[in-house]
Amino acid sequence: MGHGIGEVFAIYGNYVTLYDIYPEALKKATINVIDSLEKLKQKGKVDNIDEVMKRINTTLNIADISDSDLVIEAVPENLELKSMILLQASTIVREDCVLASNTSSLPVSELSRYVRRPERFLGLHFFNPPVLMRLVEVVKGNETSEKIFNQGIEIAKSIGKIPIPVRKDVIGFVVNRILFRVFTSACSLLGKYTVEEIDSSAKYLLGFPMGIFELLDYTGIDTNYLISLEVKKRGFNYTCPALEELYKKGNLGSKSDKGFYDWRSGRPKI
Structure with a gap:
């Protein structure tokens, strides 16, 4: 960065x-x-x-x-x-x-x-x-x-x-404060729906430029996991078991070619 x-x-x-x-x-x-x-x-x-x-x-x-x-x-x-x-x-x-x-x-x-x-x-x-x-x-x-x-x-x-x-110095400021809730909502749907199904809904129904899990991969599983730890310490509920699992396996997203998606052939087709 x-x-x-x-x-x-x-x-x-x-x-x-x-x-x-x-x-x-x-x-x-x-x-x-x-x-x-x-x-x-x-x-x-x-x-x-x-x-x-x-x-x-x-x-x-x-x-x-x-x-x-x-x-x-x-x-x-x-x-x-x-x-x-x-x-x-x-x-x-x-x-x-x-x-x-x-x-x-x-x-x-x-x-x-x-x-x-x-x-x-x-x-x-x-x-x-x-x-x-x-x-x-x-x-x-x-x-x-x-x-x-x-x-x-x-x-x-x-x-x-x-x-x-x-001007109000809150956890996550403005943009990430919103994204934290988007991420946790998407994570709660895993198991009921696939990563691809959730991301397709985000892109083609909600108009997001990237899928939610695609964005987590792109910005880094490690980055997002570390953020989740810090905000939870300060009382903000940001929970995503799948994120922690990928982090512990060393699957850090696009930077390591594997996260929620396989990036070895480039950006995932959603």
């Missing part, structure tokens, strides 16, 4: 530094960005791939982000991991830096406990894939200043996104 967010900012003329502790992750991120840009060029949405890539640097040294105007944390939905990264980042960035989290479910107010200047911290929740999805949820935590909240809205607009201002 992080490389996709970086790609969007670079397309709009911003210089970007992608940080990770694993060299292979950065290598894969670069490959994914190039592949994405090539597809955009074929559609006439990007003119010069090389110019965009010149604005993207990668680093294994977190100190290289210290002079950034904006830092967006985009690690998996795990409080311990996010809190560690946010604490490290907030310790080294400039005092005027805007620090954000791409969290899709954890309350921004809870994460703000781990940053040095919580008034300059907010949620910027992009949707996958960031280069195609227009919406960005801009989330105001309890300590986020009005100035930074408004700045977050303008940041989203500056990269061609449609901001959803979220």
Whole structure:
């Protein structure tokens, strides 16, 4: 997700530094960005791939982000991991830096406990894939200043996104709050109906662009399972036994070629 967010900012003329502790992750991120840009060029949405890539640097040294105007944390939905990264980042960035989290479910107010200047911290929740999805949820935590909240809205607009201002910092914000109920309802139908039957109903009767289980596969079984654990800890009922079963088997969706669907031949035909 992080490389996709970086790609969007670079397309709009911003210089970007992608940080990770694993060299292979950065290598894969670069490959994914190039592949994405090539597809955009074929559609006439990007003119010069090389110019965009010149604005993207990668680093294994977190100190290289210290002079950034904006830092967006985009690690998996795990409080311990996010809190560690946010604490490290907030310790080294400039005092005027805007620090954000791409969290899709954890309350921004809870994460703000781990940053040095919580008034300059907010949620910027992009949707996958960031280069195609227009919406960005801009989330105001309890300590986020009005100035930074408004700045977050303008940041989203500056990269061609449609901001959803979220002033009430609830679990799942707006979009995922709705999706959690969609997912749990769909999961409750498994056994009575097949994955394909449920997804066909979602696409052709409800008008969803993707099937519900197709979306879970696409965004990652691991990502969605970790989200379910975090929101359940906070009192939100998000239960899907099939999701847990796939996660424990290592069937993580499209990224591993198997989840609710078999992805070895590409996107499932529903």
